[in-house]
Amino acid sequence: xxxxxxxxxxxxxxxARIIGATAAHEGYMEGNGYxxxxxxxxLCTLKEPGxxxxxxxPWALTQLPMIPPRFGIKLIEQEHITKQFxxxxxxxxNADSIVNCGDAGQEGELIQRWVMQKAQAKxxxxxxxxxxxxxxxIREGFAQLKDQQDYQPLYxxxxxxxxxxxxxxxxxxxxxxxxxxxxRQVLSIGRVQTPTLALIVNxxxxxxxxxxxxxxxxxxxxxxxxxxxxKGKFTNKEEGEAAFQTIEGKPFVITKVxxxxxxxxxxQLYDLTSLQVDCNKKxxxxxxxxxxxxxxxxxxxxxxxxxxxxxxxxDDIYAKCPQTMNGLYQTQFAGVAPYAELIRPIGGKPLxxxxxxxxxxxxxxxxxxxxxxxxxxxxSDAERKVFDLVARRFIGVFLPDCKFSTTTVxxxxxxxxxxxQPTGQTVEFKATGKEILDPGWRVVVAAPEAPSSAPEETxxxxxxxxxxxxxxxxxxxxxxxxxxxxxxxxxLLRAMETAGKFVEDEELRAAMKENGIGRPSSRASIIETLxxxxxxxxxxxxxxxxxxxxxLIDLIREDLLKSCxxxxxxxxxxxxxxxxKYDAQQFIDELKAQVTAIVNEVMTDPSNRRxxxxxxxxxxxxxxxxATSHLEKKGGRQ
Numbered sequence: 001x002x003x004x005x006x007x008x009x010x011x012x013x014x015x016a017r018i019i020g021a022t023a024a025h026e027g028y029m030e031g032n033g034y035x036x037x038x039x040x041x042x043l044c045t046l047k048e049p050g051x052x053x054x055x056x057x058p059w060a061l062t063q064l065p066m067i068p069p070r071f072g073i074k075l076i077e078q079e080h081i082t083k084q085f086x087x088x089x090x091x092x093x094n095a096d097s098i099v100n101c102g103d104a105g106q107e108g109e110l111i112q113r114w115v116m117q118k119a120q121a122k123x124x125x126x127x128x129x130x131x132x133x134x135x136x137x138i139r140e141g142f143a144q145l146k147d148q149q150d151y152q153p154l155y156x157x158x159x160x161x162x163x164x165x166x167x168x169x170x171x172x173x174x175x176x177x178x179x180x181x182x183x184r185q186v187l188s189i190g191r192v193q194t195p196t197l198a199l200i201v202n203x204x205x206x207x208x209x210x211x212x213x214x215x216x217x218x219x220x221x222x223x224x225x226x227x228x229x230x231k232g233k234f235t236n237k238e239e240g241e242a243a244f245q246t247i248e249g250k251p252f253v254i255t256k257v258x259x260x261x262x263x264x265x266x267x268q269l270y271d272l273t274s275l276q277v278d279c280n281k282k283x284x285x286x287x288x289x290x291x292x293x294x295x296x297x298x299x300x301x302x303x304x305x306x307x308x309x310x311x312x313x314x315d316d317i318y319a320k321c322p323q324t325m326n327g328l329y330q331t332q333f334a335g336v337a338p339y340a341e342l343i344r345p346i347g348g349k350p351l352x353x354x355x356x357x358x359x360x361x362x363x364x365x366x367x368x369x370x371x372x373x374x375x376x377x378x379x380s381d382a383e384r385k386v387f388d389l390v391a392r393r394f395i396g397v398f399l400p401d402c403k404f405s406t407t408t409v410x411x412x413x414x415x416x417x418x419x420x421q422p423t424g425q426t427v428e429f430k431a432t433g434k435e436i437l438d439p440g441w442r443v444v445v446a447a448p449e450a451p452s453s454a455p456e457e458t459x460x461x462x463x464x465x466x467x468x469x470x471x472x473x474x475x476x477x478x479x480x481x482x483x484x485x486x487x488x489x490x491x492l493l494r495a496m497e498t499a500g501k502f503v504e505d506e507e508l509r510a511a512m513k514e515n516g517i518g519r520p521s522s523r524a525s526i527i528e529t530l531x532x533x534x535x536x537x538x539x540x541x542x543x544x545x546x547x548x549x550x551x552l553i554d555l556i557r558e559d560l561l562k563s564c565x566x567x568x569x570x571x572x573x574x575x576x577x578x579x580x581k582y583d584a585q586q587f588i589d590e591l592k593a594q595v596t597a598i599v600n601e602v603m604t605d606p607s608n609r610r611x612x613x614x615x616x617x618x619x620x621x622x623x624x625x626x627a628t629s630h631l632e633k634k635g636g637r638q
Contacts, residue, residue, distance in 0.1 A: 003095040004036045004128075005088065005112055007102045010299055011133065012038035015101055018138045027087035035091050039102075043081050043088075044073045044114035046166050061178050065171045065599045067592055071163050073114050085118070092121040100148060101128045104365060105307050106578065107521060109151055110158035127151055129365075132304040132372045154365070157578035164570070164591050165191050171595050172561065175602050180555050185611050187552055188533050189561060191570065192518040192526050194553075197535050198562040199495050200487055201545045201553040210483035216240035217479060220413070220429060222252045222472040223462055227411055227429035237478070244476045246425050247413035252472035254464050255428075256410040263401040266441035268311040268356060269368035270393055272520040273497050275306075275386070280490035283385055284541065287489050287524035293386045294369065302376045303390055305366045307521035312362035313370070320373075321351055325398070327373030328391055333384065342395050342444055351398045364579070370394045392444040399441035407433045409464050413472070433461035486542040489527060496523050499568035514575055515568035551611050558598050 004019070006012035012029065013036075016022065020032030028037035050057030052068045075085055092098060098121055102108035116125065125148035130141040172189035181187045216237055218229040234240035270278075275294060279285040285293070294306040328339045329347065371391050379387060408430065415425045436442070487495065495501075497516040518526055527543075530536045535549035545553075556562050570591075576582035 001091075001095055002034050002097050002099060003091045004034055004099040004101050005092075005115065006036065006038045007041060007108055007111060008299070009038045009040075011101070012036050014133060014135075014301075015128075015138060018135055019142060027084055028091060035095075036101075037088050037091055038084075039088070039111060039115055040081065040084065042111055042114075043076060043085050044111075044118050045076055046162055047072045047074050049170055059174050059178055061175070061603065064175055064603075065167075065592075065596050066174075067167065067595070071166070073118060075118060085115070088115060089119040092116065092119040092123075095121065095123050097123050098125045099128055099142075099145060100125055103307070104129045104131065104305060105521065106154055106158040106161070106519070107307075109154045110162065113155050124148075130305075131366050133299060133301045134372050134374055135301075137372075153578050153580050156584040157574050160577055160584045160587050161574055163588055164574075167588075167591050167595050168561075171599060175599055176552075176555065179602055179605070180609055180611055182610055185548070187555075187611060188529075188535075189556075190526075190529075191567060192522065193529050194556065195500075195517055195562050195564045195567045196492070196496060196526055197530055197545070197549055198553050198556075199492065199500055199564060200530075200536055200543055201550050203484060203487055204545050204550070207483040207486065212480040212482070214478055214480055217477045218243050218427070218474065219477070220247065220252060220472045220474040222411065222470065223464075225409075225431050225461060227252075227409070227431045227472075230410075230428045230430050233479075240476050243427055244474055246415045247427050247472075247474050250413045250415060251469045252411055252413055252429075253469040254409060254411045254466055256408075257464050257466050258408045258410075259405055260408075261403065261405045261437070263403055264440075265356065265401055266396040266399060267393065269313065269370060269397060270390060271309050271311050271368055272306055273309065273493050273523070274311065275369060275389065276493055276524065277490040278389055279386060280488060280493075280541075282389075283382075285382070285386075286527070287493055288528050289382070290386065291521070291524045293383050294390075297376075297379075297383060297387055297390075300376070301372055301374045302379075302387060304368075304370050304372060306369055307519075308366045308369060309520045310363050310366070311368045312359045313357055313367045314360040314363045315358050316360075317367060317370075318351070318353055318358055321398070324371055324373035324394070325351070327375055328371055328395065331375045331391070333379075338388070339391060339395060342392070342399075346398055354397065357397045396441040396444040399444065400438070402436065402440040402442045403438040404434055404436050407435070407461050409433075409461060413474075431461060433459040435460060486539075486544065488541045488543065492527065492543060493523055495564075496526075500564035515565075515572050517564055517567045517571055519571075548611065555609055555611065557605075558601060560594055560598060 004015060006015055016029035016036040019034050021029040021034040021036045023030045028035050049066050051074060056063055056066050075082060100112045102112035126145040127148050128141045129146055130137045168191045176187040176189055215233040215235050217233060218240055220227050276287045276290045279290040294303060297303040298306050325343055329343045331339055369390055371394055376387055411429045413427050496518055499515050499517055534546055536543050536545050553562060560566055573582050573587050577584050577587060
């Protein structure tokens, strides 16, 4: 009997239907020589400190650092998990072979490997590796099952991540709680959550410490068009007033009119982070909301695997794109086909094949998020919004570039010559306008939202002729410098992706992804963890650090714990483990040494620093007498 194990019951049912396992039993489906069972996400986890030795059960500084000689796993202690695992264990013990049908990613690999280890499965294992849940993809996947050994580096990367998070989270959470938490405040430290919190806190300090300064902008209105002085801002009011007086009452002369035509390429396809960014900007969805919505669309076969960090498709996908496009053409919501008119101009013609879209070298395990071509039905309003973004982005990459023209008009005002300035003084001005000549891919932009890459709004300028002149109306406007903006979830996700560096350029940002902090699939949960631990809160779209969050970052002097750059280096090593470029044991040994150094440094801190804030929620629990002691709780993992 071949035992197939999926990550969720719904996925298992789809697989069972395709391979003919139609007889339902408690905890599994059976038929055609297969038994198809499932997990509920993680059934196993790394052991707690107290599972290794009773000495590590109580929280004590004298027991740090806690470094097990060998890490072990255990079953998560929940009734439904214990019950399902007993079924899986029995099936695996009697299996002739196993097919790992877990999600095709690092986490999915780890979940199923741990279950197989805990069940002490001894038979051979194959891997189902698919990027969508369509019937066709499942059939193709079963026809081309891979050897489990091919995915050993993926498992080692996932295991290294879990062990690394345990080492840092368990040790440093206990260390900081006992040293600085006054025995009443758990100070959760994590490999990813702490540098992410530091990003928010540091930005907030920039804002709080910002001192606005005045500056003056000289402009003038000529023929109902505003021209701005090219000199830029005046930091001194007297200089601005002097320039104003120089030009007042003098004729404005057009010195140059330049018109250039340009093209704008379609935005690249979505990876998970760029989809989360757009959904936060356009709809106010949290990163976790977007992940849950796109995961649901994937499980219902409408979009491809979502937990990806590439915006490219492999070259072999090109042949399947016309079929996908046809599915979108026929898609209807409430009797309306929203994509038919967008697709019609390219229907019946070969789709263009751009290197910005199809590049096998930029794809490792999975390609960008695209529709599958299966026509969606019964979507919630939120699911439809996410699907619509993915569909329009997919259609857009096959449409022509947007063509526009940019007009730049230069003008000047020259003062009368004086004895001190024989040639007079000249102040130069500039106005620009943009006109869309052919919208190209921009027809896919759904009103009222505009894509994140949208250029400035189209501005039409009157027709100007070089040498013309006339009266004008100068203005000198006082303005104030403004602080940097608070992080939103969209901008925080981008900052995590680039290890805290501000990068607008799409290609440069893509090159920096290897050194980002966290994985695309984990960033949403990291942000949610900061909310749950009351380190940050939402104020509309703003992410604001609480007093506790600020104090925690102020307490941490070890750059290793809060530096995005250093955490990004760790992330790069984990990716290299996955791609056979770095040794997993070396990564763990380095982390053990780093944790030991942090423990020694904090233990010898002679200061009397303390966290003074206590979470309101925990205070109320203590008053009611129903709270579990903070020091009985486990430390954070990420």
